[in-house]
Amino acid sequence: MGRTGRPVASRRRRPLPCLHLPRGAGPRPCPDLCRSRRRRPLPGVIGTIMALEAVKWIAGAGTPLRGRLLLxxxxxxEARTLTLEPRPGCPVCGGRGA
Structure with a gap:
């Protein structure tokens, strides 16, 4: 994991949106950070966001990331959120949802 992360929340009751991003759709990794063998804080940040999503789901509070992708x-x-839908022509999910 370089400088970017994508926490995802899902429940399998309904079809999920397609999470397959075409090449070049997301931010490019930073080569210097990717080559570094030092521990990086980003996995901890993404893990914390995912834990918060679990707490929101259990508590029934807030708006979960379901159907959205947080970059x-x-x-x-910086953070941005994309709304995702199943895509009929997707080579990964074929429109069924991931």
Missing amino acids: YDGLEA
């Missing part, structure tokens, strides 16, 4: 860029300290 977090640790290098720039």
